[in-house]
Amino acid sequence: MVTRTARERQLDHPGRGEIALADVLHALADPVRLRVVRTMAAADSPMACGAFGLPVSKSTCTHHFRVLREAGIIRQHYRGTAVLNDLRRDDLDARFPGLLDCVLAAAAGDSPAQ
């Protein structure tokens, strides 16, 4: 039986320069994912997936977080058996200056914060 090391359990993330606009916009176009990003932007520490109180099944939740990670919007890492999520604000601001703030402002104007 093979014991997984912490390294093997790391999840794939695009590098800053690999973050693609189409992927970011696609990820943010979903209301559930946009809600996750708004919540993370308002938080100041990593959050477990279960902490967002999303009205979707666990598998759908996992899917949404994977889309956000693969788009380069969040960073996911294991802490024990839990997956913690961090907004990649610095990377996004460097790659597409102002874009995240514009979308967050638009979302705030579009509907009340969750």
Place this chain on the structure above:
Amino acid sequence: MVTRTARERQLDHPGRGEIALADVLHALADPVRLRVVRTMAAADSPMACGAFGLPVSKSTCTHHFRVLREAGIIRQHYRGTAVLNDLRRDDLDARFPGLLDCVLAAAAGDSPAQ
């Protein structure tokens, strides 16, 4: 045989207040549609669908323009048998201030203008 009047041939558009962020982001997340929007932003007059030189079939082209229209990003109107397209910049800027410019700037940084 019924002759269509100009009124009957008008296409549906969301009102300014009906433009939804999720629809706008979804519409802009497609590279072909984003290219259309960038071209229209650089133009100063309405453009026929065929003027964009898109590398897709006519039916796919029609689909893309419909998605943009239904999202509230462009306005389409008939001139004779041709459909002309206009960017709804004023409506977008009023609904989501700064968003279109942020996306256009991000697109310009992401890849060379077409």
